Amino acid sequence: MEAPVEAPVEAPPEEDEQKDEDTATIHIPQYHVILLDDDDHSYEYVIEMLGDVFGHSPSKAYRMAVNVDNNGRVIVETTNKERAGLRKKQVEAYGPDWRIPRCKGSMSATIEPAET
Template structure:
């Protein structure tokens, strides 16, 4: 008779419960808001067009942001990751002047702010 060796699988070592829980949770990146600041050199139409072009916001949302920035002095356009917020802020700064207002010299101002949970 042929000699048969029996293969025995090594038992899996169970991972501690805490380690398993930590692996299943995705690490959340910190969130940042893109804040648009009010000035007197840009029209509602400009803000609506910018929100539609840069953020793909519908016209109604763009109008609400324009109204909020006019009434409150600032408005949040988007809350996202740091890198995406920086990109959107830079796109606002590069959007150009408002052709509807003669005294307008350039783009609106925007900043990014961390979201505190």
């Protein structure tokens, strides 16, 4: 009588190989929060607001203030859509610049998809 032929047994996958197969990368679209220029807010206001809302250092906030003044807009943060929307609302709720009497409200911001 012939001995039964056994099918080859595959070794279980190495732990690292199994993790690679089980892990999927999820791409979360990124959005820019863009501060828009106006003539009703001082550099001091912009620097203060960028520090309070975004946590930017005074030197980084100053560079952004110069950029928005010269170019009409500046990217102040790149993040996911939900957080970008929240940051936009925070900019627009920050309030008027008390240093400029004609200032009646906050600066404006918008969000745009970041190019990949």
